[in-house]
Amino acid sequence: MTELASDVRTPAAQYIRMSTEHQRYSLDNQCAAIAEYAERRGFAVVKTYADPGKSGLSLKGRDGLKQLLTDVVSGQPSYSAILVLDVSRWGRFQDTDQAAHYEFICRDAGVDVHYCGEPFENDGSMVASIMKSLKRVMAGEYSRELSAKLSRAHHQQARLGFKQGGPAPYGTRRLLVSDDGTPRCLLEPGQRKGLHSDRVIYVHGPQDELKVVRQIFRMFLQKRSISQIVETLNHANIPSPNGPWGWARVKGVLRCELMIGNYVFNRTSRKLKKPLTHNPPELWIRTKVMEPIVAPRTFAQAQRELHSQRIYPLQEADMLKKLKRLFRSKKKLSQDIINECPYTPSSHAYSAHFGSLLTAYRAVGFECPPTGLRxxxxxxxxxxxxxxxxxxxxxxxxxxxxxxxxxxxxxxxxxxxxxxxxxxxxxxxxxxTKSERIAAARQRASARRENKKVAAVSGEEARHP
Incomplete structure (x- = not known):
C-alpha cells in the first residue's frame, strides 16, 4: 500500500489486482489506465491498494481489498472515491451479490466506486445497473469456463500419465521430461518445471527408500499397528520427508497406489475456491505409470486390513473411555496424539461419531486449546x-x-x-438470506433518510426560532 502526494483535485484511492492473466491486466497497465481516467475526471490518486497474483473469486487472500474495506468503514478515509480498471478487477465472484455488497459498503460510507475502463458511468442509473450486473455475471462466467477448460486439460494429462501437481510420495521422485518424452532431470522438493511444454512423470526413488516401503508393508501385514511401525522407524533413525515419521505418513504410504505403479487422479476436487469435495471412485482417473514397488497381492492384503480396521464397530461409550484414559496419560489431547495412540480409534472416527473433535474433548473434560489473541x-x-x-x-x-x-x-x-x-x-x-439482507438494507436506508429529515428540520428551527 503506497502513499502518494495529492493536489487540489478530488482525492481518490485506486485498487489494482492481477492473478495470472494476460499482460493487459498487469499492475502497471492498470495504474496507467487509471491515471489517464483520473487526469480527465479531476481525481488525484492518494493511495493504492494492490493484490498482485491473487484470484478474484473470493475475498480470501486479498489483503489489499480487505484493507480498503476496513479503511472505508472506519469512517475516516483520506479519499472520497475508489478507482478500479473494470468490474472484473473488483472481482470475479461467483455470486454477483458479493461484488455488489462490497461496492455497497463503500457507497454507503460515502465513497463511490468508479470503473475507469467500462463503457458506462457508475452513477446508479438504470442503464448503469443493468450493464454492471451483466459485467459481473460475465466476469463470474469467465472463471467458470476457464475452470472447466483447465479441469479437462488436467484430466487428459493425467490419463497420459503426467503428474498434475503436488509433492512426490515417499519412495518416488518427479522426473522432468520434454514434450517428446526425453528425460531432463529429477526435480528436487519445491522445484517446478520451467517450460510450459515440459511434463513431469513419476519414477522410483532411491533403493533405501524402496526397502523402507517394503518394510512398512511387511510389518503391517505382520499385525503390527501403525503406531508401532512409527516407533520402529523413528527408533532406527530412518529419515522421512519433513521430520520424523508419524501416523499419517505411514498410513499415506500404505494407501498410496503408486506403490503398485498406479497414478490416481481426481480423488478430490476444489473448483472455484469452493470447499474440497471427495469424488466417487467412478470419477477417479487411474493410470499405470511405473513398475510396482510392492507386489500387487501384498498391497491388496494391506488394503483389506486397513478396511477391516476402519469398519470395526465402535461404541461411543467405549470410545470415550479410551479417550479419557489417553487424556489422563498425556494431560492434553490433539489429532496427532489420538492417531498415534495404539488403543484409541482414529481422530477421524471421533469426529464422525461426535460431530467434531471439540465435542469429544468436552465429553472427557478437556478444555479446548486457545483460539484467539495471546x-x-x-x-x-x-x-x-x-x-x-x-x-x-x-x-x-x-x-x-x-x-x-x-x-x-x-x-x-x-x-x-x-x-x-x-x-x-x-x-x-x-x-x-438475500431477501432478508435486502429488507434490512432498505430499513437502514429508510432510517437514515428519516434522520436526515429530522436533522434538517432541527437545523431550520435553530436558524428561525
Whole structure:
C-alpha cells in the first residue's frame, strides 16, 4: 500500500489486482489506465491498494481489498472515491451479490466506486445497473469456463500419465521430461518445471527408500499397528520427508497406489475456491505409470486390513473411555496424539461419531486449546457478542471488519467454530438470506433518510426560532 502526494483535485484511492492473466491486466497497465481516467475526471490518486497474483473469486487472500474495506468503514478515509480498471478487477465472484455488497459498503460510507475502463458511468442509473450486473455475471462466467477448460486439460494429462501437481510420495521422485518424452532431470522438493511444454512423470526413488516401503508393508501385514511401525522407524533413525515419521505418513504410504505403479487422479476436487469435495471412485482417473514397488497381492492384503480396521464397530461409550484414559496419560489431547495412540480409534472416527473433535474433548473434560489473541480462549457467546457489537457500530459485519476489530480473534476462528461467517451472522440474530439482507438494507436506508429529515428540520428551527 503506497502513499502518494495529492493536489487540489478530488482525492481518490485506486485498487489494482492481477492473478495470472494476460499482460493487459498487469499492475502497471492498470495504474496507467487509471491515471489517464483520473487526469480527465479531476481525481488525484492518494493511495493504492494492490493484490498482485491473487484470484478474484473470493475475498480470501486479498489483503489489499480487505484493507480498503476496513479503511472505508472506519469512517475516516483520506479519499472520497475508489478507482478500479473494470468490474472484473473488483472481482470475479461467483455470486454477483458479493461484488455488489462490497461496492455497497463503500457507497454507503460515502465513497463511490468508479470503473475507469467500462463503457458506462457508475452513477446508479438504470442503464448503469443493468450493464454492471451483466459485467459481473460475465466476469463470474469467465472463471467458470476457464475452470472447466483447465479441469479437462488436467484430466487428459493425467490419463497420459503426467503428474498434475503436488509433492512426490515417499519412495518416488518427479522426473522432468520434454514434450517428446526425453528425460531432463529429477526435480528436487519445491522445484517446478520451467517450460510450459515440459511434463513431469513419476519414477522410483532411491533403493533405501524402496526397502523402507517394503518394510512398512511387511510389518503391517505382520499385525503390527501403525503406531508401532512409527516407533520402529523413528527408533532406527530412518529419515522421512519433513521430520520424523508419524501416523499419517505411514498410513499415506500404505494407501498410496503408486506403490503398485498406479497414478490416481481426481480423488478430490476444489473448483472455484469452493470447499474440497471427495469424488466417487467412478470419477477417479487411474493410470499405470511405473513398475510396482510392492507386489500387487501384498498391497491388496494391506488394503483389506486397513478396511477391516476402519469398519470395526465402535461404541461411543467405549470410545470415550479410551479417550479419557489417553487424556489422563498425556494431560492434553490433539489429532496427532489420538492417531498415534495404539488403543484409541482414529481422530477421524471421533469426529464422525461426535460431530467434531471439540465435542469429544468436552465429553472427557478437556478444555479446548486457545483460539484467539495471546492465547485467549473465546466461547461461542463471546464470539457472537463480538458480531453483535460490530453490527451495532457499522450496520453490517464482514471478514475485514472482524480482522480489524480489537478484542476479537481473526475471522478464521469464526469460520472454524460456526462453519462460515454467514452462519455466525445468523446465530447472532441477523438476516442471512438475500431477501432478508435486502429488507434490512432498505430499513437502514429508510432510517437514515428519516434522520436526515429530522436533522434538517432541527437545523431550520435553530436558524428561525
Amino acid at each position: 492465547g485467549k480462549y473465546y466461547s461461542d457467546d463471546e464470539l457472537l457478542d463480538g458480531v453483535r457489537r460490530l453490527h451495532a457500530e457499522f450496520g453490517f459485519v464482514t471478514m475485514a471488519l472482524i480482522n480489524a476489530a480489537s478484542g476479537l480473534p481473526k475471522y478464521k476462528v469464526f469460520t472454524k467454530r460456526f462453519g462460515s461467517i454467514v452462519n455466525a451472522y445468523g446465530l447472532a440474530g441477523f438476516p442471512t
